[in-house]
Each structure stands twice: as structure tokens, then as C-alpha cells.
Amino acid sequence: MANEEPRHSTISFSDVEKQENDQLEVEVEVEVVDYAVRAQWLRAAVLGANDGLLSTASLMMGVGAVRTDMKTMILTGIAGLVAGACSMAIGEFVSVYSQRDMEVAQMQRKGNKEGVKKEKLPSPLRAAAASAVAFAAGAAVPLLGASFVRDYKVRLGVVVMVVTLALLGFGALGALLGKAPPVKSSVRVLLGGWLAMGITFGLTKLFGSVGL
Template identity: 35%
Template sequence: MSLPEPRSQGGEPGGHKGAEPHGGSLAGKLNWLRAGVLGANDGIVSTAGLVVGVAAATPTEQTILTAGVAGLAAGAVSMALGEYVSVSTQRDTEQAALVAERRELEVMPEAELAELEDLLESWGLSESTARTAAEEMTARDPLAAHAQVELRIDPAELANPWLAALSSAVSFTLGALVPLLVIVFAPDGVRIPVTFASVLVALAITGTTSAWLGGARRGRAVVRVVLGGALAMVVTYAIGQIFDVAV
């Protein structure tokens, strides 16, 4: 069940417990997809910068491969751990809110019914319709009704930290494989230019995808991510050249 944001009397989003999380199932799925695209983007940029920098310092394929695989593994684990901690905190917050709401329903059911009616009225329902809807929703499942209308939480779809960690690690790995495979299999003489070009194409794709998912302007999003990736590779290439000269 996905409901619109309540309106305050001034027409702005409002209602009870305004600081609590809001969002529907579709928005949640889009956020997961966007997070996956951003994870892949991180994998592309960080691994590309690493292997280009190493390749600028040494032409040894084994060294480049070792550095790339190590960077991929470290990045994937770091992304997974970060996502696990973040989503675990979100899940704990959601569960705490549900526990508090369940307690309120047990202690003051009439007040909670009136609150639900008030929320439904704020979405434009008439007083009588809101009262009927609130009574029917409460009779069916009071906790689910308040969770979805008041807290904007679906008790059946709480955030899964393990799934978040796995998806983050997988998306980072898939992105990291692009520069890693290209630089390993490209001919020695054109290894860095080919990797550079491949990475920019991959970043253009992730930039376009993230802009589409977020409803943003694609051109601006693509330029930002491509320029950022190019800058990262230029910087690490320069560092690699400095170490090559020093050696």
C-alpha cells in the first residue's frame, strides 16, 4: 500500500511525526537500483585509478593484476561492510518505531484511531470517509495501518542488511571488473589509453542510468561522472609516472 504525503493546512507536506521515514515500495526499489548503479560506478573509478597508476609505474602484467584484484577485494568488502552497518541502523530504527507504535495501540487505541483518522483527512478525505476508512483499516490490522500511513513503513518489507551488503559488494565487483579485465588483456603499447577510453564509456553508461532512475538531466549527470573518473585516472597516472621515474 503506497499513500501520498499528507498535507498540512498550509498545503505543505506535514502531518504527525514529520521526522519519521516516508516512501513507497516503488521508491524503495528505485533507491536499491540507484544504489547498485552507484556501487558499480565506485568500483569502476576506484579500480581504474588504481590499475592505471600501477601501469604507469610498471609494465609488469602480474603486478598490475595483483594490485587490481587486491583493490577490487578491498573495495567490495569495504562497500559491503558500510552498507551492512547503514542498513542495520535503518532496520533497527524501523523496528523500534514499530515497537513504540504497537505499545501506543495497546495503551491508547482510541487516541490512535483518532490520529489515523486525522492523517487520512489530511490527504483530502472527508471526515466521515476518513472515519470509516480508519475504522476498517484498524479492524483489519491496526499495526500495519499505522505503520504504513503514519510511519511510512511496510512491516513485511523491512530493510535487509545482508541483502544490502551482498548487492553492494556485487555491484562494486561488476564495476571493478571493467577496468581490471581491459587493462590485463589490452596490448602492452595501448594498455592505458584503451583502459582510459573503456572506463569513460562505462562511466557514461552508469551516469545515464543513475540520471534516468533519479529523474535528473542525463547530460549533466554524465558529464559529472565522466569528468570525475577522468580526473581520478589522470591523478593516479601522474603518481605512477613519478614513482616510475624515481625507481
């Protein structure tokens, strides 16, 4: 019987290249998803900071319409910062926890109990902390602007000026993260902020003038 040569399994270069391309595509998809999640978190932080900026500034402008002393305006702004940050944190905690429970329940219904990994699920505590910090950061802008000006009219002007610059910045950043035109978005956010502050100032001034 003739000796048969041992057969060796051969892998062609095209097969190796295909495996490398498939692995590269998977890595790219993971990176794209990771960047998308980060962009969503960053955009949510920008919106939270914008909310803190506008609500606190409007509250300070409203109080400034009837009280001229700096202490009252600053204390009102601090109260708005603390209350708003707590409200945002609690609301975000409840919302994310509900979303987390729904995702876990859906996985368990599909029989994927072992696939439920805590590190891949949204963290309610992290979301609550991020919302509170973002709101407080935005609310600190008008507070810092008003803390060093004792003259009443100049103080109101400084608050409006710093809030205007911050609104333009937050509007542009939010638009870039959402892939929208930054100029149009900034102008829209600015006009909305001016409208909110103007309405709050005007109505508070009106109610204060009638003795309420």
C-alpha cells in the same frame, strides 16, 4: 394489523463506485511506493558499480605508471576489487542494520509491537550482497579491458577507453533513475573519472621517479 413489507438495504451505484475508486487509489499508491523503492535500490546499485569502476581503474592506472608488466596491473586490480567489495558490503551491512534497529525501536515506542514485520524491514544481508556485487561488476570492467592486451601503452589506452564508455553509461543511467538531465550528468561523471585517474597516475609517477 397490515402486513409490512420487509425492508431491504440498498446500496447506490455511487457508493459502489466510490469504494472501487478508493480501492484503486490504495493499489496505485502501493505500486508507486514499490516502484520508488525499486528505483532507489537500482540507483544505489549503479552508484556502487560506478564506485567500483572508478576506484579500480584509478588503482590500475596508478600502478601502471611505475610498472609496465601486465601481471602486476591485473593483480592490483583484483586486489582492489576484492578489498573494495568487502568494504562496501561491510559498510552497507552496518548502515542498514543500524537503520533497521532504529525503525524497530520507533515502532516499539509507539506500542506497535505486533506491527513489526520482518519482511517490511530492510534486509542488511541483502543490502550488503547487492553492494558487493555492484562494486565487483564495476571493477570487472577495467580488469577485462586490461587482461587481453600485452603492450603497455596500448593496455593503458584500452583501460581509459573502456572506463570512459562505462562512466558515460553509468552516469546516464543514474541520471535517468534520479530524473536528472542525462547528458549533463554523464559529462560530470566522466570529467570526475578522468580527473581521478589522471591524479592517481600523475602522483604515482612522481613518487616513483623520486625513488619512493
